[in-house]
Amino acid sequence: MKRYIARRLMQGVALLFVVATIVFILGRLTGNPVDLMLPEDATAEDRANLTRALDLDGTLTDQFLIFAGKALHGDLGTSIRMKQPAVQVFFDRLPNTLALIPWALLLGMALGIPLGVVAALHRGSWLDRAAGTVAVLGIAMPSFWLGILLIFVFSVELGWLPSSRMGGPEHYVLPVITLGTFLVAGFMRITRSAMLEVMESEFVKLARIKGLSETTVIWKHCLRNALIPVLTLWGVFVSNLITGAIVTETVFAWPGIGRLTYEAVIFRDFPLLQAVIILKSILILGVNLGVDILYAYVDPRIRLP
Amino acid sequence: MAIAERPPPSAERRSLWRVLLWPSRNTRPRRTARVPWVPIAIISVIIIMAIFAPVLAPHSPIDQTLRDKLLPPVWMEGGSTRYLLGTDAFGRDILSRLIYGARVSLLVALLALTAGGGIGLTVGIVSGYLGGAVDAVLMRLVDAAFTFPAILFALLLAVTMGQGLGTLVIAISLLLWAPFARVIRGEVLALRQRDFVALAKVRGCSAARIMLTHILPNVLNTFMVLVTLNIGVVIIAEATLSFLGAGVPPPTPTWGLMISEGRGRIADAWWVALIPGIAITLLVLSVNLFGDWLRDRLDPRLRQL
Amino acid sequence: MSDTPSGDTVLEVRDLHTHFFLRRGVVKAVDGVSFSLKRGEVLGLVGESGCGKSLTALSLMRLLPKGGARTIKGEVLLGGENLLERTPAEMRAIRGRRLSMVLQDPQTSLNPVFTVGDQLREAIERRRKGASLAEIMKEAVAALRRVEIAAPEQRIGQYPHQMSGGMKQRVVGAIAISGEPEVLIADEPTTALDVTIQLQYLKLLKRLQAENGMAILFITHDFGVVGRMCDRVAVMYAGRIVECGPVKQIFEAPSHPYTRALIASVPKMTGTVGRLTTIEGQPPSLMDLPKGCRFASRCGLVEQRCLDAYPATVQVGEAHTADCWKVSPS
Numbered sequence: 001m002k003r004y005i006a007r008r009l010m011q012g013v014a015l016l017f018v019v020a021t022i023v024f025i026l027g028r029l030t031g032n033p034v035d036l037m038l039p040e041d042a043t044a045e046d047r048a049n050l051t052r053a054l055d056l057d058g059t060l061t062d063q064f065l066i067f068a069g070k071a072l073h074g075d076l077g078t079s080i081r082m083k084q085p086a087v088q089v090f091f092d093r094l095p096n097t098l099a100l101i102p103w104a105l106l107l108g109m110a111l112g113i114p115l116g117v118v119a120a121l122h123r124g125s126w127l128d129r130a131a132g133t134v135a136v137l138g139i140a141m142p143s144f145w146l147g148i149l150l151i152f153v154f155s156v157e158l159g160w161l162p163s164s165r166m167g168g169p170e171h172y173v174l175p176v177i178t179l180g181t182f183l184v185a186g187f188m189r190i191t192r193s194a195m196l197e198v199m200e201s202e203f204v205k206l207a208r209i210k211g212l213s214e215t216t217v218i219w220k221h222c223l224r225n226a227l228i229p230v231l232t233l234w235g236v237f238v239s240n241l242i243t244g245a246i247v248t249e250t251v252f253a254w255p256g257i258g259r260l261t262y263e264a265v266i267f268r269d270f271p272l273l274q275a276v277i278i279l280k281s282i283l284i285l286g287v288n289l290g291v292d293i294l295y296a297y298v299d300p301r302i303r304l305p
Numbered sequence: 306m307a308i309a310e311r312p313p314p315s316a317e318r319r320s321l322w323r324v325l326l327w328p329s330r331n332t333r334p335r336r337t338a339r340v341p342w343v344p345i346a347i348i349s350v351i352i353i354m355a356i357f358a359p360v361l362a363p364h365s366p367i368d369q370t371l372r373d374k375l376l377p378p379v380w381m382e383g384g385s386t387r388y389l390l391g392t393d394a395f396g397r398d399i400l401s402r403l404i405y406g407a408r409v410s411l412l413v414a415l416l417a418l419t420a421g422g423g424i425g426l427t428v429g430i431v432s433g434y435l436g437g438a439v440d441a442v443l444m445r446l447v448d449a450a451f452t453f454p455a456i457l458f459a460l461l462l463a464v465t466m467g468q469g470l471g472t473l474v475i476a477i478s479l480l481l482w483a484p485f486a487r488v489i490r491g492e493v494l495a496l497r498q499r500d501f502v503a504l505a506k507v508r509g510c511s512a513a514r515i516m517l518t519h520i521l522p523n524v525l526n527t528f529m530v531l532v533t534l535n536i537g538v539v540i541i542a543e544a545t546l547s548f549l550g551a552g553v554p555p556p557t558p559t560w561g562l563m564i565s566e567g568r569g570r571i572a573d574a575w576w577v578a579l580i581p582g583i584a585i586t587l588l589v590l591s592v593n594l595f596g597d598w599l600r601d602r603l604d605p606r607l608r609q610l
Numbered sequence: 611m612s613d614t615p616s617g618d619t620v621l622e623v624r625d626l627h628t629h630f631f632l633r634r635g636v637v638k639a640v641d642g643v644s645f646s647l648k649r650g651e652v653l654g655l656v657g658e659s660g661c662g663k664s665l666t667a668l669s670l671m672r673l674l675p676k677g678g679a680r681t682i683k684g685e686v687l688l689g690g691e692n693l694l695e696r697t698p699a700e701m702r703a704i705r706g707r708r709l710s711m712v713l714q715d716p717q718t719s720l721n722p723v724f725t726v727g728d729q730l731r732e733a734i735e736r737r738r739k740g741a742s743l744a745e746i747m748k749e750a751v752a753a754l755r756r757v758e759i760a761a762p763e764q765r766i767g768q769y770p771h772q773m774s775g776g777m778k779q780r781v782v783g784a785i786a787i788s789g790e791p792e793v794l795i796a797d798e799p800t801t802a803l804d805v806t807i808q809l810q811y812l813k814l815l816k817r818l819q820a821e822n823g824m825a826i827l828f829i830t831h832d833f834g835v836v837g838r839m840c841d842r843v844a845v846m847y848a849g850r851i852v853e854c855g856p857v858k859q860i861f862e863a864p865s866h867p868y869t870r871a872l873i874a875s876v877p878k879m880t881g882t883v884g885r886l887t888t889i890e891g892q893p894p895s896l897m898d899l900p901k902g903c904r905f906a907s908r909c910g911l912v913e914q915r916c917l918d919a920y921p922a923t924v925q926v927g928e929a930h931t932a933d934c935w936k937v938s939p940s
Contacts (some may be wrong), residue, residue, distance in 0.1 A: 015449050022458075026465045060693060131318050140590040142541050144548050145564055148571055200676075202718040208673050209713075210733045211706035214698075224723050239454040246456065247545060251568070263404030265460050266550050273464055277457050288452050299444065300769040301722060 001296065001303055008292050012285040019281045020141060023274050028060065048089055076278060077271030081263070086275030090257060096166060097245055097256030103176045104241065108183025113230070115184070116191025117223060120199065131188060138185030143244050147178040147251035164253035175252045177243045190233055194226035201225075228299050234291040237283055328519035344591035351588055362401035366558045370396035374449045391576045393566060399576065400550070402558035403584055406523040409552075409559040410588070413473055414539045418532050421478030421582075426528055427483020432486065433493025445482045455480030456545065456552030470553055477542050484530055492524045517550050522567050526603045536587040544585050560585050613903040619827050621647040621709075621793045625793075626684035628662075628669045630677070635897045639665045641849035643684075647793060651827045654836040654857070656872070657846035658673065658893065663829045664714075666846075668794045670827075671711055672701050686909045688793065706733055714798045716779035720770035725783050727766035730754070733788040736922040749788075756785040758814060776807035780814065787818060796818075798837065812839055837861060842929070845869045848893050848904040855930030865924075865932035868905045903935065911936050 070076070079086045119131040154174060155163035162171050198204065199222055207221045245258030253259070257276065264273035296302040312320040354361060374396040377384045384391065390399040432443040459476030466472045496502060497520075505515050547561025557560060560581040567577030624644050632636035647653050655663050668674050669681050672693060686693040688709055714717045719731060730750040731743075739744060747766065754762035756778040770778055770799065779799060786794060796815065800808040812835065819826055828839050836843050837857060844854040845868065853866040858931045864870045871889045891908040896898055901911070902917040908917065913935065921935040 011445070018449065019453065023461065026461055035366070046340065072462070093685075110351065132810055136590060136593060140537065140593060141586050142544050142548075142561075142564075142589075144545065145578075145585065146560075148564065148568055148578050149582065152571050156575070202713050202715055203671060203721040206713060206719050206782065206785065207721070207732075208672060208703055209711045211702045211704070211736055211789070212732060213702060221724075225721065228723075235452050239452065241544070242454045243456040250549065261457075261460065262549055265464055268464055270464055273461060275580050277461055280457060281453065284452060284454070299723060300725075301771045 002042055002073050003169075004296060004302070005289070008044065012026065012289055016281055016285060018279075020068065020071060021064075023277055027270065027274060029064070031127050042074050049170055052099050054163055071278065076275035079272040079275075080269045081272070082269075084205060085222060086272045089272065089281065090279050093255060093257045093260045096254060097249070097258060099166075100172070100248075100254065100256060101241055101245065102178065103245075103275065104179035104183060105237075107176055107180035108237070109182075109290050112184040112187025113191045113223075113227075116188040117226075118197055119192045119274060121194035121218065123196065128192075132191070134183040138181045141181070142247075143178055143182055144247035144251050147174065149294055150174045150178060150237055151251070175248050175254055178251065179248045181243065182240060182244060186233070186237060186240070187230065191226060194229040195222055198222045198225045222262060225296070228295070231291060231295050231298060235288050240285045240289075242284060244278055308484045309329070309358060323480065324355060333371065341591075341594050343369055344594040347587055347591040348595060351407050351584075352411065352593045354404045355411045358404045358408055359507045361465065363387075363399075364398035364401040366397065366402045366405040367556045368397070372396065375570070375577070377574070378576050378580075390580055391574070393563070394570060394574070397558075399563070399580055403560070403581060404565055406558045406581065406584075407562060407588075408558045409470075409547075409557065410540050410543055410585075412541045413470070413477065413553075414536050416470075417477035417481060417539050417543075420474060421481030422485050422528065424478065425482040426489055426524070428482065429489025430485040430493055430520055433490035434497060434516050434520060440490075443486070447486050450479070450483035451487075456542070459542075459546055460549065460551050463546070467553040473543065473546060473552055476546065476551075477539055480542055481535060484529075484535070488527060488531060489524050492527050496520055496523055508529050510602075530596065530600045530603055533592065533599050536596070538590040540585060540592070560572055618649040619646050620649050620689060621827070622672065622685075622687040623666075624687070625683065626666065626669060626686065627866050628665055628674065628681045630649070630679050632678050635746075637896045638849050638899060639679075639896055640669060640681075641896075641899070643846070643851055645772070645844050645851060645854060646675070647825045647827060649792075649825055650819070650823045652816075652828055652840045653843065655827060655829045655846060656836055656838035656841040656843055657831065658831060660896075661893065662849045662896075663846055664797055667711065667797050667827065667829055669925065670747040670795060671705060672696075673705075673710065689824060706736060706786075706789040706791065708789075708790060708791050709795070710786040711792050711795040711797065712779075712782055712786045712799045715776050715802045716782055716891075717802065719782045720778055722770055725767055725769055726754075726773070729809045730766070730781070730785055730788065733785045737789050753784040753788050754781070756780070757816070759784075760848065779803060779811060783811075783814070785933065789823070790822060791824055793825045795829070797829045798831070801832075808835075833872055845872065848899065849896060850933065852905065852934070853930075853932040855927065855932075859927055859930050863927075864904075865926045865930070865937045866934050867909045867911055867936070869932075871908075879924060890892065903933075 074087055076086050078084065079089050082089055115131050115134075119128040122128050151163040151174065154161045163172050163174070165171065199218075204217060204221055207217045212221075242258075245256060246261045247256065247258070249256045249258035250262045257280070261273070261276050261280075263269070264276055315402070333457055370392070373385075373392050374394055375387065376388050376392045376396075377430055378387055378391040378399075379389050381391075388398050388400070390403065393402070428443055428447070432440045455476065458479055459473070460470050462476050502515060505519050510518075543552060544561030544564070547559045548565045552561055552563070553559055563581040564578050567574065567579075567581075570577050571579075623646070626640055626643040627638070628640040630639055643662070643666055645653065645655075651830070655666065657663050665674075668692065670686050672681075673748060676681070681694060684694065688704065693701065693709075694703065720726070727750055729749060730753060731746050733744050734749050734753070735741075738749065741749075743829070745751060751762045751766055754765055758779055759765055759777060763779075765773070770781075773781070780801075783799070799815070800811050803811060814928065815826065818824075826839075830837075830839075840857050842855065843857050843860050843861075844851045845866065846852070847868050853864065853869045859874065864873055866917065868889075875888055889908055894904055896905060900906060902915075902919055903912075903921055906912045906916045915935050921933050923931050923933050923937050924937050926932050926937055
């Protein structure tokens with residue numbers, strides 16, 4: 001188990017190194033990164049100063065070593081627009097996103113998993129078909145458009161819920177639905193197909209032969225096994241949440257790291273974007289490691305090889 | 306020599322056009338699902354819109370007519386038959402922009418699926434057939450690509466290389482290749498064990514030749530299903546990047562950009578933002594339903610996807 | 611076969627019909643099966659794969675696979691009560707406690723995410739309602755010891771993937787008999803095991819049967835195993851039992867041509883090396899059965915009447931019957 005975690009950790013660090021390298025190369029690929037880092041109305045003097053300040057006079061290898069060294073000390077450059085260390089800006093905004101994501105995950109699991117089980121149990125029924133339609137729609141709708149649609153219906157027309165910015169619980173409703181719809185659809189589809197497969201297996205037959213109640217057979221024996229493929233897709237879901245947070249926070253003017261990413265793109269704030277990408281990668285890798293450990297907990301075949 | 310002359314069993318070798326026109330007996334599902342005529346019709350209409358945009362569009366998608374700005378669609382009070390779906394904040398005809406926008410969506414889908422799907426196909430075949438260290442390295446890369454949200458790279462590319470069709474296609478290809486590679490590799494692993502591959506080896510065919518003439522035709526079925534199932538992914542990704550200001554730059558009309566532009570006007574002119582979203586949802590929904598049907602018809606084993 | 615169940619008949623199956631209702635047609639997988647099982651008896655149910663053996667077993671358990679399988683006719687009398695008329699809740703009370711089953715593949719019969727102890731506990735709990743966890747676990751250890759698993763105290767905390775196939779099948783056996791059932795159905799329990807392990811497992815089953823006095827319905831495609839395990843044997847072909855009788859009689863004087871062919875295809879351990887015969891042809895499609903004898907298309911003795919009508923069941927000896935036009939009553 002420890003070796004397993006250690007191996008995953010090593011892979012994570014290697015991947016992080018690759019990401020940082022790519023970010024570094026892309027930053028320099030298109031000529032002088034000073035152009036990317038300075039606002040468009042910068043003077044020639046500014047350029048020369050920045051070139052020196054950023055240690056851009058050495059060879060590419062030297063530059064990379066300096067970049068990596070600074071990165072290891074938590075320095076990923078200074079945001080052009082905010083004139084603040086990019087890392088600090090990121091961590092200022094991070095709590096706002098973390099306040100949103102668990103609710104979306106909760107919505108996705110609390111609705112998606114039971115719906116998937118029920119759809120599998122009543123395969124082919126109207127319930128299954130209705131759940132299937134919701135799933136197909138949830139995947140076909142771009143989430144940023146869904147957010148705007150929700151604002152139109154619940155804020156503009158009905159006036160029930162606020163359309164933007166953070167605040168009391170009512171501010172959470174629309175962003176959480178926007179972020180969670182895709183997850184509901186995803187969790188439902190996977191749970192359903194995993195349940196259908198597990199329900200056919202011999203150990204379920206044996207559980208019935210033992211005379212166990214249907215409730216125990218379905219919700220204990222089947223679901224516990226069906227959750228394994230559901231968990232493997234957590235990595236994909238986390239990826240999706242990161243992407244989803246960018247558009248959701250943009251639509252709802254939510255001051256989190258998603259909105260920060262959008263701002264970095266819109267204002268061409270390269271140092272900020274570079275920092276955001278590297279820090280998000282760390283976040284993603286951390287979550288994936290957590291999922292792997294959880295996975296080992298659910299599936300003893302991994303825990304005890 | 307008798308062996309060398311014998312052609313492989315006919316079911317094993319199928320060219321692409323045959324695969325599309327007459328799925329062989331052994332891949333036909335027991336219960337043939339109904340042909341999804343409505344999705345096919347919607348897809349056809351959108352393709353025709355894209356091809357004949359200059360003929361079909363009633364107005365220029367770019368020219369601004371400011372005195373006609375924010376006119377509602379024809380069925381609403383104040384709507385005019387001149388602008389069937391209304392106009393945006395610059396007085397541009399929404400219907401015309403929608404028609405031209407289909408061009409970008411479909412062109413990006415075509416290019417990105419060719420590039421990303423092609424890379425995935427190649428990696429899958431090479432990795433699956435050669436195995437060993439090549440396989441191990443390539444599959445680690447695939448794992449990495451799965452954990453990392455490609456949207457972040459796409460945003461980074463847009464900032465460093467500038468917005469444009471090329472950047473967009475590269476970015477979306479990066480999102481696509483990994484799932485293709487993983488599924489195709491699985492198929493190739495099974496094919497590698499088959500008699501006709503062994504026969505070709507005995508005959509002295511080179512690895513490259515076997516991959517090209519024996520393996521490739523047999524994974525085309527799967528490839529086609531993957532392509533269809535991923536069209537929706539590409540369209541959503543393109544729209545999302547456009548929405549975030551990292552797509553094809555304005556004034557070229559794209560659906561994602563139209564939603565982004567109409568977002569601020571949701572309170573007084575909902576049609577500007579909501580109509581393009583309906584188009585995206587309809588297209589993605591149709592493509593996904595068509596893909597599901599095609600998968601059931603050509604390769605039911607892929608149902609997990 | 612007697613029509614009135616005698617005092618020590620525990621299970622009696624009468625005219626059982628289980629069909630698959632598919633869009634393409636009706637698959638008559640079990641089509642008029644009758645047999646009975648006495649207390650402490652081992653009845654072998656033999657036939658080729660696909661002849662309806664396993665579906666017969668699942669019909670008795672009322673655990674038919676999803677997808678259109680239904681028992682449409684017949685009676686399954688366990689101690690005189692018809693299981694086909696029981697409600698699902700009543701059936702659950704019967705399963706495991708009075709009628710139990712061992713499945714074919716030990717690799718997939720145990721739930722991979724729960725420990726062996728957990729899975730055994732679930733079965734024991736039903737018999738020992740209100741017992742403390744410690745008592746139940748003690749009983750679980752005893753159950754493992756009874757199926758000859760070494761170091762059961764350690765094994766109880768292990769997961770199925772940490773055990774060998776033979777050991778897993780012992781655990782499945784322990785689970786199946788933990789409710790002390792009157793009848794145990796063993797559906798090809800040794801097919802997936804190595805040959806050496808097979809013998810051990812059969813001996814174990816025999817011993818458990820002698821200890822508990824339960825009756826076993828032993829399903830197999832292997833006539834060699836039948837001789838070792840069974841008191842009586844029923845030969846099944848294309849959804850029906852074509853011959854049934856004491857093992858000794860069937861081996862020495864098989865009546866039905868199909869039984870004869872089956873026995874001829876078993877390699878003999880003793881005696882001279884004879885010619886091994888195989889049965890030519892394929893069994894008829896269960897969707898489109900002939901109106902005559904189902905074996906007619908593969909039978910060397912076929913006559914016109916075999917093709918015209920299904921033969922009546924003929925009493926060829928004491929408790930020995932066969933469905934064939936060519937045999938004469940004793």
